[in-house]
Each structure stands twice: as structure tokens, then as C-alpha cells.
Amino acid sequence: MMRLGIDVGGTNTDAVIVNADGKLLSWAKQLTSEDIVTAIYQAADTALMEANISPKKISGVFLGTTHVLNALYHPGQLAKTALIRIVKHPSAIVPGLYWPEHLKAYIKKVYQLRTNYSYTGKLKNEASLIDVQLKEMLAEIESEGIESICIVGAFSPLYESEELEIKRRIKNIYPDLPITMSHEIGSTGFLERENASLLNAVLSLVIREAMLSVTEVFKRLKLECPYWLTQNDGSLMEINEAMNFPILTIGSGVTNSLRGAAKLSQLDRCIVVDVGGSTIDIGRMMNGQPEATSGPSTILDIPVNVRMPKTESLAYGGGSLISNKRDVIKIEATIASDIEREGMAWGGKSWTLTDSFLKVFSESFKDEKIELVLLDKLSADDCYKVIHTVSKELKDRIARLQLRNEELPVVVVGGGSPMLVGNIFSKYDKVAHPAGYHICNALGACFAPLSAEIDKVFWLHHKTKEEIITQAKEMIIAELLSKGASENSIRISAVEEFPFDYLKGEVIRLRIKGLGEM
Structure with a gap:
């Protein structure tokens, strides 16, 4: 292949x-x-x-x-979104909690519908969920210019039928309107699930x-x-x-x-430092797979319950600008895509992080367009201050990811990685800088496996926990086969259980993941 x-x-x-x-x-x-x-x-x-x-x-x-x-970060094609909450009582919590204002502006309308369920699964009545308020909402979608819908049910990890019914009714009238249902995005944790689902809806037009x-x-x-x-x-x-x-x-x-x-690097357990033009990202590979967060995570400091890669990041990279105001050196915004036009080593007027390394370590970065003589106006002492800042902050992040009982080797990659290797790491550090470092992202995409995951709350009324886990594993295997995975390559990589103390013995949350190769 x-x-x-x-x-x-x-x-x-x-x-x-x-x-x-x-x-x-x-x-x-x-x-x-x-x-x-x-x-x-x-x-x-x-x-x-x-x-x-x-x-x-x-x-x-x-x-x-x-x-x-x-x-x-740079909104342009984000969708004007309507949020539909299905709750026991109208919530006073303003949606978009902890969101930056430029994103919160895309939450255009909020509707609160009363659920027919209690958390125990009992129906309060047999009345249809589609009440007058929903009909009013359907009439407003077009007049308000709504481009995406987000449906969040308080009890949807237990009962997704209400979210599905509302989606069905909306699709009958607006078949092309993107609709996000929270039970497909996250599990328990209402606010985190709502945040994740709203972000997904806001991003629907972009993707x-x-x-x-x-x-x-x-x-x-x-x-x-x-x-x-x-x-x-x-x-x-x-x-x-x-x-x-x-x-x-x-x-x-x-x-x-x-x-x-x-x-x-042919290492299945290591810490990876990816030096880009805008950021420096540090993550960990464990047993051949990128390590993911185990609990709630954040996106732009917004709490969500979507699994994300477990990484530490520095908000600057090779193209970040350096300023010196009143003898205070700061690393600021990036001009990453314009560094060959604006960076001082390339003949521009902007002092970048890359310029700082080139001033002190002239052999750290190779480019036939670079003219080191253009860096004569930079102070070597100021450039050392920049490098010291990068070195300290990077090593602090690496230390956070090191295991207590095992010192993992560090693999440095990315287009800006030559600046760091041999300059801020000593010869005694376990550091690898493999050939192909500058294209490792595209190469990594080629070897990504297929995956399937279930993160769902199950009732144990008529089945044992073991029976439900077996059934869930069979569903994952079937999904991987349908995606094109070879049967011999499929393996269940994780089975996690999250019991509920207040419903002990009745309900359990399972998160099961499977992987397979094409």
C-alpha cells in the first residue's frame, strides 16, 4: 500500500x-x-x-x-449556533462558560426544553417532547440566520432518545443544517459536555x-x-x-x-519535542501510542470532556518576535509564515527567536538565504537571555512528563529543532534528532491506525457487567472491520470503568477503545 x-x-x-x-x-x-x-x-x-x-x-x-x-484563534467561517438544552428545570448558567468573547458571540440563541425523564430513567409523563417552544424555535431558525444547532440533554448519557427526536424534527424541515448531539461528543459532566458540543457546532462550517x-x-x-x-x-x-x-x-x-x-527514532516510549514556527509542543509516546488525557481537558482554556493529546506547550516558536523594552526581553507574537521575508537573518527588520539562536550559535540552522552579517546589530547578551528563557521553560515542561521510575529519551523534531539540539541539551542528555525530523508530522499521519471507541453509560438491569463489556467489545470490532481494518490487527487497547456511587449496582460508565491496521 x-x-x-x-x-x-x-x-x-x-x-x-x-x-x-x-x-x-x-x-x-x-x-x-x-x-x-x-x-x-x-x-x-x-x-x-x-x-x-x-x-x-x-x-x-x-x-x-x-x-x-x-x-x-482567528474566526472567519464559524457558524452562528443555536443551543437547545433539555433540562429538568431551566438553567441560570449562561452558556459559553469560560469562553473568550470572540467565540461566545457565535452562540446566537438559547432554548430550554423540559425533559420527560428523571435521572433514574422514569418518564414523568407520556406527553410529546415537541412542545410549543420547540415549534417557535423551528420558526426562528431561518429568521435568525442560524447556521448550526447544538442539542444538549441533561440526562442524554443515560437516555439519548430526546436528543435524537429533536434532531429528527429539525432535519425534517432543514435537512442540510449541521446538528451536534451531545451524547455523541462526550459523556458525564454537563458543562464540559455542553462546551465540547457547542464548540463542535460552531466549527461545523469550517470543517x-x-x-x-x-x-x-x-x-x-x-x-x-x-x-x-x-x-x-x-x-x-x-x-x-x-x-x-x-x-x-x-x-x-x-x-x-x-x-x-x-x-x-524507532522508540515506542519517549518524550517528543516538536519545534514549530508558532509553538513548541511536548508530548509523550507510551507503548507506541500518543498519550491522551484521562479526564477533563481544555481547549483555549475552555473545559471540555473530549480526550486530547496529553501535551505541554510553549506559546512561541522559531518565528516568534523578540522585544527589548527597558532591558526586559520578551517573546511575543509569531510571524512564522513570513519569517523568510521579515526575519533579520533573511534581510528583514523583525528580530525573531531564530535570529537569537543564529546570533549565538551560527551553525544551528542551515538555509542558503541566511546572511549572518545582518545580525551584527543584535546584542549577544540579549540573545543569550532569549535562549536561557527557552531552555529553562522547555526543560521544565519535559520534567513534568518524565516518569518517576524511568527516564524517557527525548526526541527533538520539527523544522526549528536544529536550533535546540547541541545548544540547550548537553551531550549527556538522552536526546535523539532523527533524519527526517523536518517532515515527521506528515510521516506520522501515514502510520496512524484506525480506531473505534465507546464512551457510554449502561444500565445493568437485565445484564451483568461482563456481558455488557463483551457486547461493547463486539461492537468496536465490528466498527473497525467496517472501516477497513484487517481482522488479525484488531486489538482492544483500553477498558475503563467509572461506577456511580449514587446508583451503585444499577449503572456504570464504560470507555472502551479498539485499534486496527488497514
Whole structure:
């Protein structure tokens, strides 16, 4: 199986082609374009030409992108969203709790419908859930310019029927309207589940527009094979699934880097440092898989109950600007995609983090366009201060991820990684800097597995816990087979149980995950 891996980063878009044995045949790198698809086309087209193969020989395309995450920082195509809460009593909690104002503005309407259930599962009455308020809401969707719907039931982890019924009624009238149901996004924890579901709904137009554009690009490249996106846990999801659950792709860039670094270094247990133009991300590979958060996580400091890669990040990278005001050195905003035009070493007027390293360690970064003489106006002492800050903060983050009983090796990758290797790590550190470090994200996408997961609350009225776990595992295996996993490669990678103290012996939450290779 010949694979084309593509990773769209904040600075560069990388493409690689590997053969059935995992051997790298070609690679290409382009500055990420504002519309992302131009860079995807250029990088993929160059990689195909370098490998000198027909597009028909590519049997799968594997795409990772930070496009969805970037949309939260720089809104442009976010959807005007209506929130429907299904609750026992109207909630006074304002939706969008802890959201930045620029995102909260996209929550346009809030409706609160009374649930027919109690937490024990008893129906209060047999009256239809679709009451006058829902009918009024349906009439307002068009007049209010609503572009996406988010449905959050207080008891939906136990009973999803009300969310499904409301979706059915809305789809009858607005079949093309994106609808997010919270029971498909998260499990227990109302506010975290609502936040995650609302973010997913707000992002629905961004991912759809991007995927439609990407599909056209692949047609232009004459690629007639299936293609997948990588998601937060480092596994693959189909395009239709990604369009329904854009929030699950937010962490794909980091997990691609983790998997690619482990592949290049041949280490299945390590700490990975990915040095990009905008950020430096640090994560951990455990037993060949990117480590994910076990409990609630955050996106832009918003609490959500979506599993994310367990990472530490520095909010700066090689393209970050440096300022010196009253002898106080600060690392500020990034010009990552414009560094070759604005960075001082390239003839520009902006002092960047990369310039600081080049001033002190002239051999740390290779580029034929660089002229070191242009850095004469920089103070070496000031540049040392920048490097000291980076070194201290990076090593602090690495220390947080080190295991108590095992010192994991560190693998340094990413386009800016040559700046760090040999400069802030001593020769006694367990540090690897593998060949191919600059394209490890795209390479990691090529080796992502298929996955299936169930995170659901089950009643134990008529079955034992063991029977329910067995049934859930069978569902996961069936889903992986339907996605194209080979039967011999399928394995259940995690089984987690979360009992309820207040309903002891009656109900249990299970989170079960399976992986499989194509």
C-alpha cells in the first residue's frame, strides 16, 4: 500500500510518500497558504513528481491539519449556533462558560426544553417532547440566520432518545443544517459536555468547507483512493466522520508529530519535542501510542470532556518576535509564515527567536538565504537571555512528563529543532534528532491506525457487567472491520470503568477503545 501523508501546519505544509514497507520515497514542503488547499496541492504534486509515480498507485491519503484549531484563534467561517438544552428545570448558567468573547458571540440563541425523564430513567409523563417552544424555535431558525444547532440533554448519557427526536424534527424541515448531539461528543459532566458540543457546532462550517475544498484538490491531482483525517488520539477518521465531529481533529497536528518522531527514532516510549514556527509542543509516546488525557481537558482554556493529546506547550516558536523594552526581553507574537521575508537573518527588520539562536550559535540552522552579517546589530547578551528563557521553560515542561521510575529519551523534531539540539541539551542528555525530523508530522499521519471507541453509560438491569463489556467489545470490532481494518490487527487497547456511587449496582460508565491496521 503506497501512502501519501500530508500535514498542514501553521507555518509549513508537508507531504510525504511511503511504500508498502514504510520506506520514504519522496517529500515536499510548502509555506502554508491562507486557504490551506493551495499549499496542499503544491506539496502533494511535488511529492508525486519527486517519487516519479502515477497518482493511481497511491492507495490512501492521510491528512492532518491544524486548520480547525486555528479557526478558534482567528474566526472567519464559524457558524452562528443555536443551543437547545433539555433540562429538568431551566438553567441560570449562561452558556459559553469560560469562553473568550470572540467565540461566545457565535452562540446566537438559547432554548430550554423540559425533559420527560428523571435521572433514574422514569418518564414523568407520556406527553410529546415537541412542545410549543420547540415549534417557535423551528420558526426562528431561518429568521435568525442560524447556521448550526447544538442539542444538549441533561440526562442524554443515560437516555439519548430526546436528543435524537429533536434532531429528527429539525432535519425534517432543514435537512442540510449541521446538528451536534451531545451524547455523541462526550459523556458525564454537563458543562464540559455542553462546551465540547457547542464548540463542535460552531466549527461545523469550517470543517465542511475545508473538506469540500480538499476533495476538489485530490480530484485535480487525479487521486482516486480513499482518504482519512487524523484525530486527537492519533488515529484515523473518515471524511464524513470528521465533518460531523470537527472537534475531534483539533489535536491532530501534535499526535502526528508524536507518532512520526517515534517512527523515525524507532522508540515506542519517549518524550517528543516538536519545534514549530508558532509553538513548541511536548508530548509523550507510551507503548507506541500518543498519550491522551484521562479526564477533563481544555481547549483555549475552555473545559471540555473530549480526550486530547496529553501535551505541554510553549506559546512561541522559531518565528516568534523578540522585544527589548527597558532591558526586559520578551517573546511575543509569531510571524512564522513570513519569517523568510521579515526575519533579520533573511534581510528583514523583525528580530525573531531564530535570529537569537543564529546570533549565538551560527551553525544551528542551515538555509542558503541566511546572511549572518545582518545580525551584527543584535546584542549577544540579549540573545543569550532569549535562549536561557527557552531552555529553562522547555526543560521544565519535559520534567513534568518524565516518569518517576524511568527516564524517557527525548526526541527533538520539527523544522526549528536544529536550533535546540547541541545548544540547550548537553551531550549527556538522552536526546535523539532523527533524519527526517523536518517532515515527521506528515510521516506520522501515514502510520496512524484506525480506531473505534465507546464512551457510554449502561444500565445493568437485565445484564451483568461482563456481558455488557463483551457486547461493547463486539461492537468496536465490528466498527473497525467496517472501516477497513484487517481482522488479525484488531486489538482492544483500553477498558475503563467509572461506577456511580449514587446508583451503585444499577449503572456504570464504560470507555472502551479498539485499534486496527488497514
